[in-house]
Amino acid sequence: MKAVTFHPSTDTFQLEDIKIPEPGKDEVRVKVQACGINPVDAKVVNWKGMVGDAMNDDWVVGLDVVGVIDEIGEEVEGWNIGDEVFYHGNMTRPHGGLAEYAIHKVNTLLDKPKELPLLDAAASPCAGWTAWRAIVEKLKVNDDDTLLIIGGSGGVGSYAVQIAKNICGCKEILAVASYRNEEYVKSLGADHVICYDKVDVLEEVKRLTNGEGVTKSFDTIGDDNDILAANALGFNGQMLELVRVVRPDKYENVFMKNLTFHQLALGASHEHGNTGQKAIIDAGIGLTVALVNGKVKSPKLMTVDFEGAIDTLNNILKKKVVGKVVLTLG
Structure with missing residues (x-):
């Protein structure tokens, strides 16, 4: 699959073909439709030490993911292949959303309402x-x-x-x-x-x-x-x-x-059990309702392809990005 990978040895982002990941027992694989790009994605150069030796050259960033479940882990209940979902990912885990496929644990997965536009869903988690x-x-x-x-x-x-x-x-x-x-x-x-x-x-x-x-x-x-x-x-x-x-x-x-x-x-909420995970879910539901009801609107959005995603990550590090940028996959 195509993916924007981060190479920790050189602190660079590359567009590469890597193996499609498989979900663990409590995870789903998502065929990515869109992924919001955030400063924390670019600043992996600053926080890569939190991951340590587990980070290799196939590491994919991208926390704000929208897509369709195409594979489920053996212990997953309540979710099905074909469900349209979105989520705020865990930055300390691999297989982020700047790729054709991403992996996420189901305990902070949200069902994407049909009334919520794709770009709003991709733009909102980290910031909103x-x-x-x-x-x-x-x-x-x-x-x-x-x-x-x-x-x-x-x-x-x-x-x-x-x-x-x-x-x-x-x-x-x-x-x-x-x-x-x-x-x-x-x-x-x-x-x-x-x-x-x-x-x-x-x-x-x-x-x-x-x-x-x-x-x-x-x-x-x-x-x-x-x-x-x-x-x-x-x-x-x-x-x-x-x-x-x-x-x-x-x-x-x-x-x-x-x-x-x-x-x-x-993102720290991912590491604090049910209480932390509930905080993420509650925030996601609260803002989503506000977006669907028109009480809150997404900021100005720009869409990019994979090459544009790499440019965006590098420009964030140079403090040259204005507004919200979203990777979209056809």
């Missing part, structure tokens, strides 16, 4: 389900909240703005983005777009909140933006950090402001 868990499950945003989202035009941020506004009824959303993306982020539902390339973000947060700070903040970018997200909070505020481990010793007045911090890594 993460945003759902962040806004609905972890921060529990409600109609009393003033929410700061850092990275409002990105994959996770664009879903988060819509979920906060259209699902949770957030009172006021302040989203950080570049000036060129200001109108796009407003169209998603942000009440205020703070253009980091035009103003001092923290000062603008203080101005918009009359000096009180926001009730909740969500950093989707990383680097030192956790400091900004924490310092923008008011008394009893809550922050969710998506990219790095929180650093309370770096933030202002944490104890006297009674601040609370959350962490989130969607």
Whole structure:
């Protein structure tokens, strides 16, 4: 089969013909129709050490997979050949979705509704389900909240703005983005777009909140933006950090402001038994219902072939990709 393989010895992606994988006893094989491409796929160069010697030159990345079951493991129940499914894959396991066939355990497999378009299904798991868990499950945003989202035009941020506004009824959303993306982020539902390339973000947060700070903040970018997200909070505020481990010793007045911090890594749920797997399934169902009902829309999408998938992975590493890219197979 055709597949985009990652070679750990050279940190390169190649288009190759490799053997079609066989499912284990609790797995299914999926004939891939589409696969969303995410930063975590490209950044295998950074996390390959988590896999160790099990990673060889036939390793295939690609977490957000849509397709049709074409083979089932001997202990699989409740699924049949021909079922159309989608899922968020486990990055520490081989046989990802940037290939003609992929393998996945059935405990986090979702039935794809006919009403959910193929590209929406492929685009939504990594970014959209993460945003759902962040806004609905972890921060529990409600109609009393003033929410700061850092990275409002990105994959996770664009879903988060819509979920906060259209699902949770957030009172006021302040989203950080570049000036060129200001109108796009407003169209998603942000009440205020703070253009980091035009103003001092923290000062603008203080101005918009009359000096009180926001009730909740969500950093989707990383680097030192956790400091900004924490310092923008008011008394009893809550922050969710998506990219790095929180650093309370770096933030202002944490104890006297009674601040609370959350962490989130969607894929980590695969490794934490029924509780973790339920978190993935619940997020997938929640966002899928919102997509089907039109309360949330996917970000701007671009489709590519296998060669384009390799270009996308390399461009992500060069920070040259804008919007969501999906591999489609005819």
